[in-house]
Amino acid sequence: MIETVSRFTALALYQLTVLLGIVLLPVALAAKRVGLRLPVRNLLDGMAATADSI
Secondary structure (H helix, E strand, O other): OHHHHHHHHHHHHHHHHHHHHHHOHHHHHHHHHHOOOOOHHHHHHHHHHHHHHO
């Protein structure tokens, strides 16, 4: 039962991370034009690794 809850939680967090990335895409593009870099890749890589380990 706890394993099922853990899998569901990891999947939900992964999906929220992907949604957040899509929603913040315009902000990232604007930041890129100004010359700023956002460390979003590290967050996505960590969530992908977590999803793959389940």
